[in-house]
Amino acid sequence: xxxTETAGSNRLIHEKSPYLRQHADNPVDWFAWGEAAFDxxxxxxxxxxxxxxxxxxxxxxxxxxxxxxxxxxARVMNENxxxxxxxxxxxxxxxxxxxxxxxxxxGSAGWPLNVFLxxxxxxxxxxxxxxxxxxxxxxxxxxxVRAIGRAWQDPAERxxxxxxAGNVAAVLKQHLxxxxxxxxxxxxxxxSLEKALDVFSGSYDPVRGGIGKAPKFPMPxxxxxxxxxxxxxxxxxxxTEKGRKALDMALxxxxxxxxxxxxxxxxxxxxxxxxDDNWHVPHFEKMLYDNAQLIEVYLEAFEITGEERFARTxxxxxxxxxxxxxxxxxxxxxxxxxxxxxxxxxxPEDAGQGVSKAEGAYYVWRKAELERVxxxxxxxxxxxxxxxxxxxxxxxxxFGEFAGKNILFDARSIEDTARYFGQTVEETASALQSARExxxxxxxxxxxxxxxxxxxxxxxxxxxxxxxxxNRVLEDPSYMAEAExxxxxxxxxxxxxxxxxxxxxxxxxxxxxxxxxxxxFLVQALLDTYDASLNPGYLKQAVDLGGRMxxxxxxxxxxxxxxxxxxxxxxxxxxxxxxxxxxxxxAGSVAALNCLRLHRLTGQDRFYDAARGTFDAxxxxxxxxxxxxxxxxxxxxxxxxxxxxxVIIGRRGEQDTRSLLHRVRKYPRESAQAVVVExxxxxxxLLGFMPHVEGMKGFDQGAAAYVCFNRACRDAxxxxxALDKLMQEAMNTQ
Amino acid sequence: MADEKxxxxxxxxxxxxxxxAKKLLDKCEISYDSVEVDLLSGDQRQAILEEVKELxxxxxxxxxxxxxxxxVGYKEDExxxxxxxx
Numbered sequence: 001x002x003x004t005e006t007a008g009s010n011r012l013i014h015e016k017s018p019y020l021r022q023h024a025d026n027p028v029d030w031f032a033w034g035e036a037a038f039d040x041x042x043x044x045x046x047x048x049x050x051x052x053x054x055x056x057x058x059x060x061x062x063x064x065x066x067x068x069x070x071x072x073x074a075r076v077m078n079e080n081x082x083x084x085x086x087x088x089x090x091x092x093x094x095x096x097x098x099x100x101x102x103x104x105x106x107g108s109a110g111w112p113l114n115v116f117l118x119x120x121x122x123x124x125x126x127x128x129x130x131x132x133x134x135x136x137x138x139x140x141x142x143x144x145v146r147a148i149g150r151a152w153q154d155p156a157e158r159x160x161x162x163x164x165a166g167n168v169a170a171v172l173k174q175h176l177x178x179x180x181x182x183x184x185x186x187x188x189x190x191x192s193l194e195k196a197l198d199v200f201s202g203s204y205d206p207v208r209g210g211i212g213k214a215p216k217f218p219m220p221x222x223x224x225x226x227x228x229x230x231x232x233x234x235x236x237x238x239x240t241e242k243g244r245k246a247l248d249m250a251l252x253x254x255x256x257x258x259x260x261x262x263x264x265x266x267x268x269x270x271x272x273x274x275x276d277d278n279w280h281v282p283h284f285e286k287m288l289y290d291n292a293q294l295i296e297v298y299l300e301a302f303e304i305t306g307e308e309r310f311a312r313t314x315x316x317x318x319x320x321x322x323x324x325x326x327x328x329x330x331x332x333x334x335x336x337x338x339x340x341x342x343x344x345x346x347x348p349e350d351a352g353q354g355v356s357k358a359e360g361a362y363y364v365w366r367k368a369e370l371e372r373v374x375x376x377x378x379x380x381x382x383x384x385x386x387x388x389x390x391x392x393x394x395x396x397x398x399f400g401e402f403a404g405k406n407i408l409f410d411a412r413s414i415e416d417t418a419r420y421f422g423q424t425v426e427e428t429a430s431a432l433q434s435a436r437e438x439x440x441x442x443x444x445x446x447x448x449x450x451x452x453x454x455x456x457x458x459x460x461x462x463x464x465x466x467x468x469x470x471n472r473v474l475e476d477p478s479y480m481a482e483a484e485x486x487x488x489x490x491x492x493x494x495x496x497x498x499x500x501x502x503x504x505x506x507x508x509x510x511x512x513x514x515x516x517x518x519x520x521f522l523v524q525a526l527l528d529t530y531d532a533s534l535n536p537g538y539l540k541q542a543v544d545l546g547g548r549m550x551x552x553x554x555x556x557x558x559x560x561x562x563x564x565x566x567x568x569x570x571x572x573x574x575x576x577x578x579x580x581x582x583x584x585x586x587a588g589s590v591a592a593l594n595c596l597r598l599h600r601l602t603g604q605d606r607f608y609d610a611a612r613g614t615f616d617a618x619x620x621x622x623x624x625x626x627x628x629x630x631x632x633x634x635x636x637x638x639x640x641x642x643x644x645x646x647v648i649i650g651r652r653g654e655q656d657t658r659s660l661l662h663r664v665r666k667y668p669r670e671s672a673q674a675v676v677v678e679x680x681x682x683x684x685x686l687l688g689f690m691p692h693v694e695g696m697k698g699f700d701q702g703a704a705a706y707v708c709f710n711r712a713c714r715d716a717x718x719x720x721x722a723l724d725k726l727m728q729e730a731m732n733t734q
Numbered sequence: 735m736a737d738e739k740x741x742x743x744x745x746x747x748x749x750x751x752x753x754x755a756k757k758l759l760d761k762c763e764i765s766y767d768s769v770e771v772d773l774l775s776g777d778q779r780q781a782i783l784e785e786v787k788e789l790x791x792x793x794x795x796x797x798x799x800x801x802x803x804x805x806v807g808y809k810e811d812e813x814x815x816x817x818x819x820x
Contacts, residue, residue: 603750692750706748712794712807713749715772729792 027074041119055452080149102126122165176576179558195626209253220293225630226250259410268316292462330485337449387411461521516587519549559613585631592635638670650703739801741766751808
């Protein structure tokens with residue numbers, strides 16, 4: 001056990017972020033971001049190093065071990081710099097500013113991100129990983145630090161650095177803070193969706209699925225866009241060639257990913273990305289945000305196609321999160337490391353076992369291990385089905401990590417395996433299932449990868465949305481219970497007594513005022529949880545929090561959302577915006593759809609105006625780069641399509657209400673919203689923001705549905721076919 | 735006002751968009767006739783529904799007649815344009 005008294009630990013020992021704590025034993029005199037660091041830089045007239053990474057980042061660990069743990073390197077750093085460590089997952093706002101800076105200064109950027117700042121926080125030089133010794137034209141880390149230190153002490157050189165810092169800050173501000181001047185240019189329209197689709201089609205891999213070449217990331221916002229587009233074009237103009245193509249691209253990618261080594265066939269869940277084009281050799285870290293979003297994408301694919309395989313993959317991811325990533329009180333952990341200590345289950349029992357770390361060590365198998373753990377027929381079947389070979393099965397192995405090791409993937413279809421072993425498909429599936437369970441148990445003898453157990457509001461909200469959808473699509477109430485427990489966790493631990501939302505909780509401490517992403521994803525989660533549970537309390541919370549999000553983050557002058565509130569942090573260079581839907585979509589893109597949904601529920605124009613303002617603020621950038629914001633384009637498509645808002649007056653458990661509800665739920669959440677009013681308590685809770693439910697009544701003979709579309713309403717219907725007809729009319733009318 | 739147009743709002747008592755449309759007309763100080771079709775019964779209801787169907791075959795609400803112009807739904811800009819106010 002470490003204590004604060006441990007000799008040699010620095011002040012990061014007092015931080016809760018696992019990433020910052022990983023550096024608490026460094027001889028580098030690290031500071032966390034904040035006043036103390038800025039004071040020291042000003043008092044001692046030193047430049048600052050801001051070093052940004054995250055707990056499961058492999059090259060961050062490498063640099064920490066090679067350079068930040070080395071006493072001589074630390075001495076040089078401490079002498080020349082004020083050194084600040086940032087966990088990018090805690091502070092995406094700072095990460096965005098400084099990674100954009102390094103990208104502007106050097107043409108590329110990534111993590112670990114090392115950026116040098118003037119004492120007032122302006123970046124003037126930076127890079128990513130630096131080696132401990134000069135190699136291949138790359139200067140060593142200490143050379144870089146010394147050079148910065150020398151330049152800062154030399155008045156002429158310092159002036160150059162300050163000039164550079166001034167220029168970089170101006171460029172950054174223009175790029176990240178300013179909205180487009182005016183919106184004289186035409187806004188986004190239907191063609192914007194098609195242009196994005198064309199870009200995705202152009203870089204699509206028709207053989208193995210996915211967009212672009214290795215490394216291949218499962219890009220949930222892109223997959224969702226493709227699925228949305230296929231439904232959208234179906235509503236707009238009947239099934240079109242482009243709509244079919246979008247659906248094929250998404251489904252083929254999902255099948256390839258689920259069959260590849262990027263999927264953990266033994267324990268469920270997806271790894272972060274594939275280093276090869278075939279989805280076979282992954283980078284093994286597992287992120288909550290990937291799994292939460294992919295659960296939703298697979299469930300949507302299941303909804304559209306009815307293919308059981310998609311539901312199975314979703315269930316396996318849900319099981320993974322339930323088993324390995326859930327706090328006993330209901331929150332969800334952030335991530336699991338890629339590397340872990342190697343323990344060969346068929347190897348010698350000597351002291352060398354379980355000492356050194358390797359990428360994927362917890363997940364990969366030697367053939368001999370399969371044969372040790374399983375009986376011979378099961379081992380043979382597993383090897384045949386999952387492509388296990390004595391010499392190992394990794395075709396690409398850039399760092400020589402997988403010699404003799406196997407990354408399981410669907411080498412054969414279940415039908416092929418059944419045929420080969422002369423069994424039925426059912427027998428084969430059940431034999432593989434029990435072999436997988438035995439391997440899972442055996443694998444647990446190995447040391448687990450490090451768990452990043454901090455709890456982030458933003459990512460937890462994504463998981464809550466996934467659970468709510470799982471409850472709805474898979475009709476399994478246990479998922480609803482987990483979603484509600486997740487919301488309760490956030491309510492209890494991430495909101496302060498006076499109602500302020502925070503971003504991170506760990507070891508009993510909540511910290512960091514919530515950013516736009518935390519608000520946006522939580523509003524979305526509350527809306528999704530309402531859709532699944534029909535508990536009006538969640539709707540009320542969504543409306544309240546959505547309103548607060550507008551107050552704190554919306555830019556009424558230019559439209560769009562800032563990542564941070566005006567009072568977030570006085571050391572921020574400026575309030576930046578995020579326009580890009582990466583692996584996790586931008587807060588503004590999620591907020592735009594939230595605002596449309598909130599407007600449809602409440603009729604409050606400020607929500608609608610905010611959605612339109614967000615489209616307009618992004619328009620010029622998206623015209624230049626049509627594929628940058630697929631999530632925002634889903635919101636745009638939803639607005640172009642319009643949405644049916646249906647209020648059902650009836651009893652939730654009764655058949656008439658359920659069959660009306662069923663008709664609404666056939667439509668995606670982007671284009672239909674159902675609210676159920678069963679009793680006086682529901683009505684009372686809803687009246688505050690949906691005053692029109694007041695006069696709505698059920699029929700004498702049962703439930704009634706009130707449908708509105710495109711700001712016009714129909715008289716109530718009771719029959720589900722009549723409702724269906726109204727819904728169809730609505731979706732095909734502009 | 736000499737050029738004040740004849741305005742009629744066909745509405746439902748349960749429709750938020752109808753309420754918003756009427757609120758907009760009130761705000762613009764426009765005088766109008768309105769009827770809440772769902773609160774009528776029998777022949778009266780049938781007669782009004784026929785009227786609405788002629789203006790808007792889908793029979794959705796609000797259906798707003800401003801002079802010769804018909805606007806379906808709470809479309810603020812269209813309503814203002816038809817009223818000649820901006």
